[in-house]
Amino acid sequence: MDNKAIIAFQNVYYAYQGDEEGETIPAVENLSFSIVRGEFVALLGHNGSGKSTVAKLCNGLLTPTGGTVLVDGLNAADENNLFDVRKRVGIVFQNPDNQIIAALIEDDVAFGPENLCIPHPELRERVDGALKAVDMYEYRLAEPHKLSGGQKQRVAIAGILAMENDVIVLDESTAMLDPRGRREVLEAVRKLNRERGITVLFITHFMEEAAQADRVMVMDDGELALDGTPRFVFAQRDILRRAGLELPLPLQLADALRGIFPQMPQDILTNEDCTAAIAALFAQGETQ
Ligand SMILES: Nc1ncnc2c1ncn2[C@@H]1O[C@H](COP(=O)(O)OP(=O)(O)OP(=O)(O)O)[C@@H](O)[C@H]1O
Numbered sequence: 001m002d003n004k005a006i007i008a009f010q011n012v013y014y015a016y017q018g019d020e021e022g023e024t025i026p027a028v029e030n031l032s033f034s035i036v037r038g039e040f041v042a043l044l045g046h047n048g049s050g051k052s053t054v055a056k057l058c059n060g061l062l063t064p065t066g067g068t069v070l071v072d073g074l075n076a077a078d079e080n081n082l083f084d085v086r087k088r089v090g091i092v093f094q095n096p097d098n099q100i101i102a103a104l105i106e107d108d109v110a111f112g113p114e115n116l117c118i119p120h121p122e123l124r125e126r127v128d129g130a131l132k133a134v135d136m137y138e139y140r141l142a143e144p145h146k147l148s149g150g151q152k153q154r155v156a157i158a159g160i161l162a163m164e165n166d167v168i169v170l171d172e173s174t175a176m177l178d179p180r181g182r183r184e185v186l187e188a189v190r191k192l193n194r195e196r197g198i199t200v201l202f203i204t205h206f207m208e209e210a211a212q213a214d215r216v217m218v219m220d221d222g223e224l225a226l227d228g229t230p231r232f233v234f235a236q237r238d239i240l241r242r243a244g245l246e247l248p249l250p251l252q253l254a255d256a257l258r259g260i261f262p263q264m265p266q267d268i269l270t271n272e273d274c275t276a277a278i279a280a281l282f283a284q285g286e287t288q
């Protein structure tokens with residue numbers, strides 16, 4: 001096993017109880033992967049492919065029905081480890097309105113570390129530091145309902161930072177946000193990853209967001225269909241299609257343009273790649 005793995009799934013199975021007696025609904029099947037400290041991993045998959053189940057297995061909210069989940073080497077199924085596992089892995093969920101519980105932003109961020117019995121001068125430092133890290137410090141005395149969805153999600157991230165978790169799992173935390181809110185949240189977590197080495201598991205159904213990760217994992221019906229760099233994963237067009245996913249927009253555009261301009265490069269991934277390739281086509285046209 002990789003000793004540096006902060007999260008390791010070893011042949012993990014999870015099945016939910018159905019409504020009928022004895023009925024089980026398989027959600028994750030024979031899933032093995034590991035995430036190393038400091039990685040920024042995106043997790044993609046169609047509806048019901050098992051992404052949220054993976055998120056909840058990562059911090060012991062769910063216990064595998066088979067196999068092992070290790071968090072920093074600790075077996076997440078062992079109740080004695082639950083406190084240490086939760087201290088390492090925090091989850092931000094989808095709905096920004098369900099995650100803030102206190103009447104003031106700074107009280108909300110303080111809630112987690114207060115429960116860890118962090119004493120006062122340090123508590124203040126942690127809360128201020130976490131709010132600054134997500135650019136929400138100036139809103140510390142604001143009331144939650146005055147914030148936008150993107151701001152609320154950044155406060156939820158600050159709550160995890162204040163607990164000094166090593167890993168942040170975001171379970172479609174941008175899904176209910178407008179494009180600006182999505183950008184804010186993605187930028188906030190990218191900065192935390194880059195500057196503080198926080199490990200990020202970013203579950204999303206936006207391909208363009210996944211394209212910005214170091215690594216992309218694709219789930220299909222509870223199993224891992226692809227795992228690699230964004231360039232590698234998004235080149236696997238047939239597997240992505242079978243997994244029920246669409247290509248990122250710049251790739252779709254490049255594929256369409258290739259029908260007219262066969263010289264269009266194959267390795268387009270981002271908007272910038274696509275713009276540069278189109279500019280090169282124009283430049284070629286001018287010199288002909
Ligand atoms: N609480 C539950 N009880 C019963 N079945 C469940 C429960 N939660 C999820 N499932 C089932 O488990 C499978 C995986 O669900 P999961 O929520 O992990 O998928 P997902 O990839 O997060 O989906 P989505 O894109 O809709 O969020 C699905 O078949 C789903 O219907």
Ligand SMILES: [Mg+2]
Nearest residue numbers: 051052053172
């Ligand atoms: Mg989900």
